[in-house]
Amino acid sequence: MIDFELSPEIAAMRDQLHMLAEHAMRPIAREYDEREHEKPWDFINMMWQLSKSSGIGPGAAKDGKDKAPERDRNLRTVVAVEELSWGDAGLYLSIPGPGLGGAAVMAVGTPDQKQRFLSRFKDDKPVWSAMAITEPGAGSDSAAIQTTAVRDGDHWVLNGTKIFCTSGLMAGDATKSNGFVVVWATIDRSAGRAGIKSFIVDAGTPGMTVAKCEDKLGIRASDTATLIFEDCRVPLDNILGSPEVPKTSEGFKGVMATFDATRPIVAASAIGVGRAALDFVRDELKKQGVEIRYGVGPRKLTAIERDFMDMETQLQAARLLTWRAAWMMDQGQKNNLEASMAKAKAGLVVTQVTQKAVEMLGPLGYSRELLLEKWMRDAKINDIFEGTQQINMMIIARRILGYSSKELS
Amino acid sequence: MINFELDEEQKLIRETVIGFARDEIRPYAREADEKGAVPASLLQRGWELGLVQGIIPEEYGGSGSEHSALTGAVIAEELAYGDLAIAMHLLAPRLLTVPLVEFASSALKRSLLPAFCGDVFEAGTAAVMEPRFDFDSSAPATVLRRDGDEYVVSGAKCYVPLGSQAKHIVVLAGLANGDGTVHPQAVVVARDTPGLRVGGREKSMGLKALETTSLELDACRVPRDHVLAAGDERAMRRLADLWHVGLGAMAVGVARAAYDYAREYAKERRAFGQAIAQKQAIAFMLAEMAMEVDAMRLLVWEAAWKLDRHEDATREAYLSKRYASDMVLRIADNALQVLGGHGYIRDHLVELFLRNARGFATLEGLAIA
Structure with missing residues (x-):
């Protein structure tokens, strides 16, 4: 039956986040727009504590054990994100948590991968994850990416350059957080899109460098990083999904x-x-x-x-x-x-x-x-x-x- | 709790109306437009769907389903998808019965509603618009004044659907507040009331199959209980909201008809060795149409849903009708553009969709949810 009213739980969460947006985000919105590349640590730490204690907001743990009921997870998230972005979109994007990288692990990761990479979002210190897809020569045409992953014994070896990676600094630099970056790379360029796989790269993995953070028109409180991979070795089981190259592009659709x-x-x-x-x-x-x-x-x-x-x-x-x-x-x-x-x-x-x-x-x-x-x-x-x-x-x-x-x- | 799915009963009604619009209405759309009339047999079959009788309480001879603006919007969209003029003709009786069901005294209901529960189509209508460029349904220029135990209505109306056929008409008039302003009031006027004169049939660029007339009211006297929900401003706002939702829903139907027509054409028509739908310039127009049809419908449904909860929905109803009026014109125009020169030819229905779409921004009170 058609209903446009949010459930009382979601409405209450929205109201709570609205207070937060108004009192914790709006007052510092201008400051972190002007001071690009500086991080609002007080806000970040507060959000980290809040997401762990209350389970509200998109930073809520996505390890399957959080308090938010599953049946309305996506609706809860869009309502929460609207409210936080009403406060400030740049600050919202700087909030630590599973983010896009975590979402990918949640969606297609094995139980072991979920355990290894998602449990850290319960840590005492803030943790970020990021998704690295775009390259200097491949934006919307993500099937054309050039970054390669080559198997070498117990490892995948990544080579290539990723740009426009949201929170790439916070997720990829081990001095910032115990995070990780999900990187799209091809294991078989001749296979086209079917050869594209994603790999989880831990922060501070040798061979992954955060080369720079972009100066941007807006959302300046959030870092947008360039990541360079030079013979970056990640364990074999850090691949998301199957390492086989399918005959069709079904895998890419996934x-x-x-x-x-x-x-x-x-x-x-x-x-x-x-x-x-x-x-x-x-x-x-x-x-x-x-x-x-x-x-x-x-x-x-x-x-x-x-x-x-x-x-x-x-x-x-x-x-x-x-x-x-x-x-x-x-x-x-x-x-x-x-x-x-x-x-x-x-x-x-x-x-x-x-x-x-x-x-x-x-x-x-x-x-x-x-x-x-x-x-x-x-x-x-x-x-x-x-x-x-x-x-x-x-x-x-x-x-x-x-x-x-x-x-x- | 958020839910974007119609309930089972609404789905059933929708399926029925979809079938009727596809099999019965659409095949007659062109002919009805050219001839300026809806075939009597089609009207009869439409009547038998029970869309008018359904919401009339059993004690007056109807089926007694509760009036739902949302269900009304679903019906209006699907019929208008078949053809706007035919849809308006089929649903015109509701312009009278819905206000009666919602706002009339039981005596008035008893005297008027049973006529709409018979076996043959019974015309009913509303006279809302006035022949002036700055017509404002929240402050109509038609005057209503109290005179002893009766009311007196005077003014001029236009775009009255089935004006020469309906025995009773809901007339929108303004009752003076005493400070120079007026508030809108709906009043039921019998066609044979002395002083009421039905004008000739109007000629419009669209809606050609639908008879609309002008109406003159020269000191028409009506009994007191023919003034619906007298003094209840909320009720009158609700009535205007129901009109807005009704027209908004029909705009969604016309927009979807134009979009579907253009999409199917674009997949068939070939140029430069491929279907024109494979060209981004065309494909993006179609994508926008698809997106906007959904956006229009969601806005209209939200307003209807609020009305069904008996909440103040004036903002939602007004804005959704406004949005739908703008969007249906854009979509119908783009649909014609997709067909190019063929779209301009009366062999295709898109020019009819465009002529019908143009009316929405102007028209008020020709449909009700």
């Missing part, structure tokens, strides 16, 4: 399936940023005595009212698409199409909403005294990472048309 879980999360983060801007505009308009008149004849609306209504409706459309994608995953339904819809819509919408918000508030919007201009900068990444808007539109198109990637590229 790897890509991780995105079905992560894209709604990125969409939710986008919506959090968009809502931050919308809430701010609403408050400012109220101060100026501007009332948004719902129900009035359409030809009587002012330009401001029309803009504001467009923004809030677009945002709500993106939120409903996102909740649906997460809910479907919780139900065990395939959500590849819906996850891409959520991501494409949310990325586009918040980019537009935050840009409009800057415009609507004029000099206030453009000023670094306020956070609007920052939200506009932060919002844009959601239109890009975890699959650009265009890649997601491509996936939607293939699904609705029944085309393979060969038939539509």
Whole structure:
């Protein structure tokens, strides 16, 4: 039966996280935007303690023993991520925890791998994990990656360069945390996508170097690292999934399936940023005595009212698409199409909403005294990472048309 | 608790209506548009689905299902997917029966509802819009005033579906607040009331199969209990919300019809050695349509769901109708574009979808959830 109301548990968690976003994130949002490459350690440590004690938030342990019920995990996560991103998207991304690397281990890891890599998220000190896919010559076309993994006795030997790795510094540098990086590499270049496998590389493994952290337009509190692999040796059983090269690209599809879980999360983060801007505009308009008149004849609306209504409706459309994608995953339904819809819509919408918000508030919007201009900068990444808007539109198109990637590229 | 799935009864109703729209409505869409009329046999078969009788309480002869805006939205979308004008014709009686079921006194229900539980199609309607560019359903210019034990209605209306056929009409009028402003009030007016004059059939760019007329009310006197939920502003907001959801849902249906048509065409039509759907320029348009159809529907359903919980849904209903009106036009226009020159030709239905889609931003009160 159709129901758009969050369960009392999720609503309570959301309210709790909202307090946290307002009181622990907003006050330092500007500071860590200006001080790029410095880490908000007080905030990080607080979030680490909080995620361990309460089990709330996306940092909650994903070792199968956490308190959050499984049946609504994805929905809980998107609601939590929206709230934290309302506080600050960069700070949200800097929160330690299983993250994308952990999600991959959780999804396809063996019991032994889960034990070895996920139990550390119960440690006293914060732990990060990261996912390294993008390369200088391969972004959206992740099947074209050049990083190689070659078997040598008891080890896989990795060689290549990974860029744009979110939290790559915190996950890969052993002086930062006891983390790990999940690295995509090919074990057989002639096999194309079928040859692509992912490997878990422990922080500080010899041969893995964090070469640099990018200077970015936004989400500056979060590091975006370049990782270089030079004869980096990892144990044989650090491969995720089978070491065989399948005849078909089914294996690659399995790897890509991780995105079905992560894209709604990125969409939710986008919506959090968009809502931050919308809430701010609403408050400012109220101060100026501007009332948004719902129900009035359409030809009587002012330009401001029309803009504001467009923004809030677009945002709500993106939120409903996102909740649906997460809910479907919780139900065990395939959500590849819906996850891409959520991501494409949310990325586009918040980019537009935050840009409009800057415009609507004029000099206030453009000023670094306020956070609007920052939200506009932060919002844009959601239109890009975890699959650009265009890649997601491509996936939607293939699904609705029944085309393979060969038939539509 | 969040759930994106219709319940079993709604699924069953939807399946039935999908079949009817596919087998009965769509094949007549073009002919009905060209001839400006819905075939009587089609109306009769539509009537037999029980979509009007279903929500009328058993004591008045109906099937007594509880009125649900969400179920209404599902029905409206699926019928409109078949054809908008035919859908509006089939559901026009609900423009009268839904406000009666929700807001009328039992005496009024007893006198009017049984007529809608018979074996043949019975017309009913609402006169909401007014012939002015800045028409505002929250402050209608049609005047309602109290005179002793009766009320008097005066004003001009337009876009009244089945205006010459319906025996009773829900008229939206403004009752003075005393400070120069008015609040909207729905009042049931019999067509044979002295002073009421049904105008000629209107000619529109779309909805050609649907008879709409203008209406003039010159000091029409109505009994007191024909004013629905008098003084209850919440009830009148709810009525406007139900209109918005009804039209929003129909916009989803038209948008989906245009999208499906364009998608199937694009898979068949070949250019430069491949299907045009294999070109990104076309594929991305189709992907956007698919995404927006879902977005529209979710927004409309959210508003309907709130109405079914009897919560204030004015914002959701208004915004979802607004969004759906914008989006259906964009989708129908893009669908026509996918067909190129063929889309402009009346051999294909997309030009009809586009003409029908254009109306949503303007129309109010032609459908109800």
